Amino acid sequence: GENVEQHPSTLSVQEGDSAVIKCTYSDSASNYFPWYKQELGKRPQLIIDIRSNVGEKKDQRIAVTLNKTAKHFSLHITETQPEDSAVYFCAAPQRGAGTALIFGKGTTLSVSS
């Protein structure tokens, strides 16, 4: 089945710096890659996603890039703020499971002011 590897597991940055989280996937047929943000004690929330026919997508301070050849996709957060502190999960379709998603292990982002 699909396997999603996420790095790093923890990331500490200063306010205003950029943060980059990378995920790799194994199934070359995967075509949809969302990113979720989960604050402590809360639900995961979709922050951005990308389809395999697009190389990059931006939404204000957040961007996602996709390299289909290398089978990896990355989340980029610019001008980080303390409220960006959370756990971030990448995901990809679970092979043979229709619309089900499999999640990476998560990255705990800490932004210090």
Place this chain on the structure above:
Amino acid sequence: DTEVTQTPKHLVMGMTNKKSLKCEQHMGHRAMYWYKQKAKKPPELMFVYSYEKLSINESVPSRFSPECPNSSLLNLHLHALQPEDSALYLCASSQDASRLGDGYTFGSGTRLTVV
């Protein structure tokens, strides 16, 4: 209504109890999911319902029994659970049951403690 509502928010149950978790959405989504999330871990898929039919069961023990009474409701019946089943149980829905469209909408979860 753009939310997935889960009840109860917290549940403490003994190992001999029977309880149910409920999930409701009124967005017309045709796929609904149960995930289990342990502390500091990613959500793990348990069940998938597509058009109100169980399409995926990720080898979940029979002490967890899902039910989809209609297109808006999803239940998870619990019986004879173990302490290691303590976790956050997340319900999610997505619009299209055959193709991922706009990703999932997650409910806020039920935090389950088995004593």
